[in-house]
Amino acid sequence: MNILIIGGGGMVGQKLAKKLAARGELDGKPIAKLTLADINDPARIEAPFSTRYTTCDISDRASVDATIPADVDVIYLLAAVVSAHAEEDFDFGYKINMYGTINVLERARALGTKPKLVFTSSIAVFGGEVPQPYDDNSALNPQISYGAQKLIGELLVEDYSRKGFIDGRGFRLPTISVRPGAPNRAASGFMSSIFREPLQGLPANCPVDKDFPHFYLSPRQCVENLVTAAEIDGAAFGKRRCMTMPGRVWTIGQMIDAMTAVAGPEPAKLITWNPQPEIQTILDGWRLDLRPQKAAALGLKADESFEDNIRYFLEDDLPGQ
Template sequence: MNILIIGGGGLIGQKLARALAQNGTLRGVPITQLTLADINDPAPIDAPFPVATARCDIADPASVAATVTDKIDVIYLLAAIVSSHAEEDFDAGMSINLFGTYNVLERCRILGTKPVVVFTSSIAIYGGEAVDPLGDHSYPNPQTSYGAQKAIGEILINDYTRKGFIDGRAFRLPTISVRPGKPNRAASGFMSSILREPLNGQRATCPVAADFEHYYLSPRKCIENLIKGANLDAADLGQNRVMQMPGRTWSIGQMIAAMTEVAGPGPATLIDWTPQPDVQRIVSGWRWDIHAEKAKRLGLTADDSFQDNIRHYLTDDKP
């Protein structure tokens, strides 16, 4: 089993690589090669099989051709630029999130090897006039460029699968929290930073009110689900290869209460409540009444509580 992770230098890519190294198999077959590809050289990982790293700019078809070879059995297509960045720089968002996805899928078509392709979409595809509750069969009505680009990627995954060019499956990820590391340019970044920084003894700013609700999943559960998603049989996926990954809805106040229950009262005192209109404008169009019935039927799961999200960060990622 030869696996390629495009976006292998990012948080999810690195965690996925380490999980695959620990498992040693995918789709019931021993892993014989793993390649981590990203715009910059990904950090290497230890594994009981060969692990290579490569630079790949998915906006460049030649770079994609050099990375996606006929030896690849499974491709995780995780690479993207995040929501605020894609909103600020429309050309960059289109080049990477839309045409980058197209370049990878088109390379698969040219090769004719029909690899399994696992594509990470986003709950940003929901919005506008789509009626609650939302889920697998809700029509995409994104209110950001990032959401629009991901929605187009979903359609491409379905169509390239229908034509027999790939064996695709796309998962609409909840917002991942608590994310480790430094803040990124995602509008949702504060949904981790208001927990991560206080847990690390640092101050953080919350730009929205305590009653703001959103749909979340921990990094640990996301990785579990991405591996389960690759293992699914094509016959069980049906004609629509796009589905919502399970998550749970929490308010900011509930998340902070969960942090306090697990880590004590100290971290919450490090949060500054400062409204930020630019962030509020983006996140106000996001939806949270979301259901993942198909993925649940297929064995994917959400965290049991947000206390678990906090515990996972303290166990897996706290410096």
């Protein structure tokens, strides 16, 4: 089994790579080679099989062609320009999120081997005047450029799969929290920072009130789901290849209560509550009542509680806590 993770330097990509290294196999087949590719040189991991690390600019077809080997079996396409960044820089967002996806799909098509391709989309494809709850058959109506770009990616994955060029499957990720590491430029970034920083004794600001609800998943369960996603038989998807990954809806207040239940009262005291209108404008276009029945039926799972999300962060990303 030869696996490629495009976006392998990012948080999810690194955790996925480590999970695959620990398993040593995917879909019942031993992993012979794993390649991590990103715009910057990805961090190395320990693995019992051959690993390769490379830089890749997915907006450059030649770079993509050099990155995706002819014998690849599974491609994880995780690389993206995230929400606030894509909204600020319209051209760059489309360059990476749309044209970059096209380049990856065209390289996969040119191979003629129909590799499996796992594409990470976003719940930002929902919004507008479409009535809630959102289920697997709801219309997609993104209200920000990032959502539009991810929706285009979904349609491409569907069509390339229908034509038999790839064995594609796409999953709209909930907001992933608690994310370790440095903040990124996602509008939802504060949904990790208000836990990550206080759990380390640092202040963090929340730009929305405690009643703000959203749809969440832990990094640990996200990675478990991405492994499962590559193991599902293509025929099981039917005529719809892209869907929402399971998650849970909690309010900010409920999440802070969960952190307090696990870590005590001190971290919550480090949260400030200063509005950020530029973030609120993006969040106002998001929707939250999602019913991901199809992905759940295919074996993907949500976290049981946000207390689990906090525990996973402490166990996986803050050793000794």
